[in-house]
Amino acid sequence: MQIGLIGLPYSGKTTLFQTMTGVTLDPDQLHKREARHGMVKVPDDRVERLAEIFKPHRITHATIDFVDVIGLEKGDHSSTQFTTSFMNAVKNTDALIHVVRMFQDPVLHPEGPIEPHRDVMIVETEFLLSDMGVIERRIDKVKKDIPKTGSQELKRELPVLERCLNHLESEQSLRTLALTREEAKMIRGYQLLTLKPMLVVLNLPETEIASAEKTVEDLRSRVAGRGINVDAVFGKIEMEMAQLDEEEAEAFMSDYGIKESALKRIIRAAYDLLGLQSFLTAGEEECRAWTIRKGATAVEAAGEIHTDFYQKFIRAEVVTFDDLVKYGSYAACKEHGVWRLEGKEYVVQDGDVLIIRHG
Ligand SMILES: Nc1nc2c(ncn2[C@@H]2O[C@H](COP(=O)(O)OP(=O)(O)O)[C@@H](O)[C@H]2O)c(=O)[nH]1
Ligand SMILES: [Mg+2]
Structure with missing residues (x-):
């Protein structure tokens, strides 16, 4: 799974990227205008909780691949060079986080005063124009090819393209256009930007902690109907917190009156946005969280662990995380009748602890 951090220049993308991935870039790397990749751990206390029971050799969290994409500016959609480098960076992403700058210092905002709705609309507009270009070119091509080839497939595609346009x-x-599964499939290959799930993250200064909720609500209501989610983060505080150990971080948060790290919440929000969930495995060797789609079946979950498990799947032993913690072992779960054997088609639930029986 891959998520791109996008936005105008100097909105704090690279800073957030470093905080989230724990990667520290040296000044040389910081000045390079190219996309960077890093793995981000999906926070999930359940893994630590299971580790208290099983005392495993290894604890492993689920991860998401984050990409720090260079800033985009007004008018960029028409520059081929921008389009190519930007497209290369975002083409494999499954969702985008648009970082919107709300802090004043240390450098001027490229558009002048701080105005989040304007920034959201600049990026929306660039994406709309870029997608329009892609669809128009495709429509031209399809219209030329239909008489030449008589292709039924192209004939079906044309009205879908026209609806998109x-x-x-x-x-x-295109996030807000209702498409059937088949129609969505027709346009999947065209790297359309406005089709990607989008989370706007307001990057607030620490002076705005008290008003953060209202700022988020205001923007939410202004972008209502655009299929955009809105959240907020205090980039600088998060960066400082990342340098502290857990106890210090907690003291630091209570000084500022913050309940939880916004970064953790954002990562979880991105996870939800992608329609993802976690299942768990727990034993003396390893306690681990794994990522799957919501609605994935037991055999798909097995395939996530090992391709062999997919092919040689027999059954899945299932207990819920809550039951396992409540009763303390698989054996005790069995005794209390909360241990189940499920087949291939079982729809895995978030927090299921699985043992895959395989041939
Ligand atoms: N005050 C403040 N400055 C920040 C924050 N995040 C980043 N900066 C500064 O803003 C400038 C641009 O940040 P950077 O992360 O490189 O932005 P990018 O262009 O979006 O990647 C740098 O000088 C950062 O030190 C923040 O949350 N608060
Ligand atoms: Mg940057």
Whole structure:
């Protein structure tokens, strides 16, 4: 799974990227105008809780691949060079986080005063225009090819493309266009930017902790109907907190009156946005969280662990995380009748602890 950090220059993307990944870039690397990749641990206290029971050799969290994409600016959609480097960086992403700057110092905002709605709309507009270009070129091509080839497939595609274009021309992103599964498949290959799930993250200064909730609510109501989620983070505080151990970090948060690290919440929000969930495995060797889609089946979960498990799947032993913690062992779960054997088609739930029986 891959998530791209995008936004205008100097919005704090690279700073957030370093905080989230725990990677410290030296000044040389910081000045390079190219996309960077890093793995981010998906916070999940359940893994630590299981480790208290099983005392495993290894504890492993689920991870998401984050990409720090260089800033984009107004008018960029029309520059081929931008489009190529930007597209290369975002083409494999499954969702985007748009970092919007709300802090004043140390450098001027490229657009002048701080105005989050304007920034959201600059990026929305660049994406709309970029997608329009892609769809228009495709429509031209399909119209030329239909008489030449008589292809039924292209004939079916054309009205879908035209609907997309209409929607974009009414300044709506493709996220909000209702497409059937089959229609979505037709346009999947075209790297359309406004099709990607989007979370806007307001990067607030520590002076705005008290008003943060209201700021988020205001923006939420202004972008209502655009299919964009909004959240907030205090980039600088998070960066400082990342340098502290757990106890110090807690004292630091209570000084500022913050309940939890916003970064953790953002990572979880991104996870939800992607329609993902975690299942767990627990034993003396390893306690671990794994990522799967919501709605994935037991055999798909098995395949996540090992391709062999997918092919040679027999059954899944299932207990819920809560039951396992409550009763303290698989054996005790059995005694209390909360241990189940499930088949291939069982739909895995977030927090299921699985043991895969395989051939
Ligand atoms: N005050 C303040 N400055 C920040 C914050 N995040 C980043 N900066 C500073 O803003 C400038 C741009 O940050 P950077 O992360 O490189 O932004 P990018 O262009 O979006 O990657 C740098 O000088 C950072 O030190 C923040 O949360 N608060
Ligand atoms: Mg940067």
